[in-house]
Amino acid sequence: MTDLAIPLFLVVCGIAVLLVKDLMSSIMIFSVYSLMMAIEWCRLNAVDVAITEAAVGAGISTVLFLVILGRTKYVDEGKKHVNIPALLVAVAVAAVLLYGTMDLPHLRDANIAPNTHVVTPYYLEHSYEQAGQLNVVASILAYFRGYDTLFETTVVATAGFCLVLLLRVRNKKPGTLDSQKNEVTARKKTPASIGVKPIETFPDILDQDKDIIKRTVTKFLIPFIQLFGLYVIVHGELGPGGGFQGGVILGVSIIVYSLVFGFEEAKKRMSVKTKDLLVSSGVLIYGGIGVIALFFGGNYLQYGVLLPDPQFGSVVGIMGIEIGVGITVAAVMITLFYETVRIDADD
Amino acid sequence: MIKHLPALLIVIPLLVAIITPIIGRLHWVLSWYAVTITTFISFVISLFLLQTVLVQGRISYWMSGWKPPFGIEYAVDYLNAYVLIIVSFMALAGAIYSRKNIEVEIEDENRKPLFYMIYLLFVTGLMGMVVTGDIFNIYVLLEIASLTGYALIALGKKRRALVAAYNYLVMGTVGATFFLLGIGYLYLMTGTLNIADLAARLPEFYQTKAVFTAFTFIVVGLSIKLAIFPFHFWLPNSYAHAPSTVSAVMAATGAKVAAYVLIRVMFTVFNPEFYLHVPFNIQYILLILAVAAILVGSIMALAQTDIKKMLAYSSVGQIGYIVLGISLMSVTGMMGSLIHLLNHALMKGALFFAVGAVVYRTGLTSIENLRGLGKKMPWTMAAFTIAALSMTGVPLTVGFVSKWYLAVASIESGMWWLVPIILLSSLLTAVYFWRILDSIWLKPAPGEESLEHGHNSHQTPVKSNDAPLTMLIPTFTVAMLCLVFGVFAYAPVSLVEKAAMILLK
Amino acid sequence: MIELLAKYNYWIVIILLTTGLYGVMARQNLIKKIIGLNVFQTAVLLFYVSMSKIEGGTAPILINHGHGPQPLFDNPLPQVLMLTAIVVGISTTAVALTFVTLIYREYGTIEEDQILELNKHND
Numbered sequence: 001m002t003d004l005a006i007p008l009f010l011v012v013c014g015i016a017v018l019l020v021k022d023l024m025s026s027i028m029i030f031s032v033y034s035l036m037m038a039i040e041w042c043r044l045n046a047v048d049v050a051i052t053e054a055a056v057g058a059g060i061s062t063v064l065f066l067v068i069l070g071r072t073k074y075v076d077e078g079k080k081h082v083n084i085p086a087l088l089v090a091v092a093v094a095a096v097l098l099y100g101t102m103d104l105p106h107l108r109d110a111n112i113a114p115n116t117h118v119v120t121p122y123y124l125e126h127s128y129e130q131a132g133q134l135n136v137v138a139s140i141l142a143y144f145r146g147y148d149t150l151f152e153t154t155v156v157a158t159a160g161f162c163l164v165l166l167l168r169v170r171n172k173k174p175g176t177l178d179s180q181k182n183e184v185t186a187r188k189k190t191p192a193s194i195g196v197k198p199i200e201t202f203p204d205i206l207d208q209d210k211d212i213i214k215r216t217v218t219k220f221l222i223p224f225i226q227l228f229g230l231y232v233i234v235h236g237e238l239g240p241g242g243g244f245q246g247g248v249i250l251g252v253s254i255i256v257y258s259l260v261f262g263f264e265e266a267k268k269r270m271s272v273k274t275k276d277l278l279v280s281s282g283v284l285i286y287g288g289i290g291v292i293a294l295f296f297g298g299n300y301l302q303y304g305v306l307l308p309d310p311q312f313g314s315v316v317g318i319m320g321i322e323i324g325v326g327i328t329v330a331a332v333m334i335t336l337f338y339e340t341v342r343i344d345a346d347d
Numbered sequence: 348m349i350k351h352l353p354a355l356l357i358v359i360p361l362l363v364a365i366i367t368p369i370i371g372r373l374h375w376v377l378s379w380y381a382v383t384i385t386t387f388i389s390f391v392i393s394l395f396l397l398q399t400v401l402v403q404g405r406i407s408y409w410m411s412g413w414k415p416p417f418g419i420e421y422a423v424d425y426l427n428a429y430v431l432i433i434v435s436f437m438a439l440a441g442a443i444y445s446r447k448n449i450e451v452e453i454e455d456e457n458r459k460p461l462f463y464m465i466y467l468l469f470v471t472g473l474m475g476m477v478v479t480g481d482i483f484n485i486y487v488l489l490e491i492a493s494l495t496g497y498a499l500i501a502l503g504k505k506r507r508a509l510v511a512a513y514n515y516l517v518m519g520t521v522g523a524t525f526f527l528l529g530i531g532y533l534y535l536m537t538g539t540l541n542i543a544d545l546a547a548r549l550p551e552f553y554q555t556k557a558v559f560t561a562f563t564f565i566v567v568g569l570s571i572k573l574a575i576f577p578f579h580f581w582l583p584n585s586y587a588h589a590p591s592t593v594s595a596v597m598a599a600t601g602a603k604v605a606a607y608v609l610i611r612v613m614f615t616v617f618n619p620e621f622y623l624h625v626p627f628n629i630q631y632i633l634l635i636l637a638v639a640a641i642l643v644g645s646i647m648a649l650a651q652t653d654i655k656k657m658l659a660y661s662s663v664g665q666i667g668y669i670v671l672g673i674s675l676m677s678v679t680g681m682m683g684s685l686i687h688l689l690n691h692a693l694m695k696g697a698l699f700f701a702v703g704a705v706v707y708r709t710g711l712t713s714i715e716n717l718r719g720l721g722k723k724m725p726w727t728m729a730a731f732t733i734a735a736l737s738m739t740g741v742p743l744t745v746g747f748v749s750k751w752y753l754a755v756a757s758i759e760s761g762m763w764w765l766v767p768i769i770l771l772s773s774l775l776t777a778v779y780f781w782r783i784l785d786s787i788w789l790k791p792a793p794g795e796e797s798l799e800h801g802h803n804s805h806q807t808p809v810k811s812n813d814a815p816l817t818m819l820i821p822t823f824t825v826a827m828l829c830l831v832f833g834v835f836a837y838a839p840v841s842l843v844e845k846a847a848m849i850l851l852k
Numbered sequence: 853m854i855e856l857l858a859k860y861n862y863w864i865v866i867i868l869l870t871t872g873l874y875g876v877m878a879r880q881n882l883i884k885k886i887i888g889l890n891v892f893q894t895a896v897l898l899f900y901v902s903m904s905k906i907e908g909g910t911a912p913i914l915i916n917h918g919h920g921p922q923p924l925f926d927n928p929l930p931q932v933l934m935l936t937a938i939v940v941g942i943s944t945t946a947v948a949l950t951f952v953t954l955i956y957r958e959y960g961t962i963e964e965d966q967i968l969e970l971n972k973h974n975d
Contacts, residue, residue: 003860008864010868010898011871014872014891014895015871017875017887018871018872018874018875018884018887018891023881023883026887027883027887030890030891033894034894037894037898041901044901044905045905045910045911045912045926046901046905046911046926047911047913049901049931049934049935049938052938052939053897053938056939056941057890057938061942061945064945064949065886065887065949068952068953069883071953071956072883072953072962082878083877083878085877086877086878090870090871090873091870094866094867094870096560096563096564097560097866100532100557100560100561101557102556102557103556104535104862105535106859109906112535113536113548114535114538114903114904114927115906115927116538117537117538117548118416119416119417119538119929120538120929122417123928123929124922124928127914127918128914128917128918134914134917134918135912135913136914137928140928141932141935143411144417145411145418145419145483145932146411147418148419148481148484148487148936151491152487152936152939152940154361154491155487155491155939155940155943156939156942157365158495159942159944159947161461161464162465162495162497162498162946162947163946163947163950164461165458165461165462165465165498166501166502166950166954167950167953239913240913244939276368280365280369283362284362284365284366287358287361287365290358291362299408300354300355301411301412302411303411305412336946340949340950340953487936490940490943490944494947498947501951506955506959507971509954509958510967513952517885517889517948520893520944521876521889524893527937528869528896531900531930534903534930535903
């Protein structure tokens, strides 16, 4: 019955996340939840997804939540009461879902529609000869449904740019947000007047960490992290991995550097301007390769026409876009960290 | 290159958007040029696509060269082409309009190129949702359009814009995830994601509970995006506090695209036959919600003092009209809904543009402050008046055309009781617009009061201080189109008729 | 036996989905809402991934350079879709957290009831 152990643990974590009062604990439990989710997927043989969830869900998500928690100097949650209308809605949704599962096909059966309808068998059969990828997930992601992935990369880049747009406010004092001409007394009613007391708990993330153990270990590890990230990107065609996973790992290397050596140091290695350019370049590379395919007579993103040998053309095309994806994702992960961390700093 | 137009329609704006911040580093106006030229190109391409569809019929473009259902397909038919033209045109109008508008509403110079980038991505996401033939592709582009939408709303000047954006984000993500869940159920039953393929394979499963659940989740998810009552709560605050360009373009395009996807799912993915097999009467449920939306929207609009909020609630009512036509499930009803997509885009677009011009000159949006503007901003107010009359449903305007078809469809379906409701809401619309028109044209401006009480030689006559040209031209053009398509309704109506007949065969 | 084992995944998904949804609707703290949203989204991810598993199948990576007979593979397509969904999820979370930070700067609090209170008084 080990099959059941992890899913049950997931349920416990999921409920605990929302019942726990303290926000910090909530975030930590959520991190554990994401990691266990990734392990469950690994057990279900969805390896690419597992790596991505571990890197993104358990890794980056937690970092983001913690940074924002630090910035908002959290207030402990007030009274807790059960919200009846919300409960009714949630139960109604559950009821509809239960109703729907009554005649869903049995999972794990090899004869259900997704596994027998032409689409999947075609992918499995032609992944190597047409796309040159042994990892079928990579061939679908990058070639058969490559157009979706272009937009997925765009979503990531968009999130990065949204953060830049919203958080980079120059020469403005906090509390004025684009000069509220119309709200004469913008802070007429402050939280203090309605009885809220914020708690100051976190040290500033911008500073260096003076601990020598952390500094030495980090200095030693970062090249390996980056090498591993590059490996994951390039190796995606032969095994689990690919642009997203590798990109996240690369991004994390800079984030770790920043956490330990201070934000100023990190900015010297990966400057803000460079990072902004990199976010755009990845998507440009991806979209650009698609356009090049047009000039060679194929449809958009048809890598097969890039070289005389369609299989090798695919390999080259896919490698190109994976690198593009990796660059954008790495840059965006760094952006997510940089922008949220320096919100009150001058730059 | 011509055969690649469906792909270029989306790829060109995407790539331009990505380099817009870099271009904008030199001077932000360059990014305005980039966005305006790109939306213009998209508009021209969408016209080409319509022309091709009229001549050749349905266009099918295979992304990455893979035949569907193995690859992602772009499928353009009458319905798509029609919606694409609406979206790209309003995007173009919004782009031109934004040049002066964001000077007031987004003051930081460094933000402007980024604004344009996000704006262009928003439009690209919407167009991408319309032109694709793969249901998961719709989800991905929906998320692009949503994410950029949230960020655009958050740029509003007041801090309430942030809260509005946050609430919209939470509700919108729940909706999108429901949509994703529904897709999952559909995939589990059929094994495909391509819309045409789904349409072919679903009928044998119409009886199953799983497919009905899939339908429910997809429709609920889309209803949240479309702001159908009772999921409309995010809309009033979002439209009211966003920058004016954003309110205008969102009202004109966002809701239309959500309605398009709903129609696509309800009538292409699922055949009209599906509704006979279903345990609940979908028709009645949608009908009741539509009527509720119409009434609630109109009544709430009456109660507002801020004009943008009023227009937002009015939109909730207008979306009710669109859903009304869908729920009638007849060709005439669908024609009413589809023509209203165009008409509401024009009317609301013009109204929000006009209000934005007022904000530009006066900085205020309460109805009180519109007094006497008829003299100071005659052209803008003329555009506002035309659009307002059109909303009420005066004959020879587009508003009348939509209401006519909806009324005819109601009678045809035997639901004659809907006609008084349409009339009632038109009356309420007339009331809340009359208050404003009265204020604009018939009341003196605040500074003029003393002139009435005797000639005072120190007072100068009121100068006309109308909106700048780049704001005025889009406003007035869109308003004029309300008249043009009201009189020459034949062109859009015949197109819409062809689309409706295919959907409801 | 396969039936029972197979269906339990659905039930886990339903419980997680409902919990996440309740968290989004009922919790007042803005960050908690986002966490609830994430739980809600990961439940859907679990649904799709469970869909891809086949009894006796293995990870969909071809062996022997694609030549010769291949073992039974799990369905790769839902996995691909979920890669996209995870990435979309983190993007949405990032933007949501940005809003939370900005709201904190402007309002001084991230509890929804207090924000509504502050909004009322400023009207």
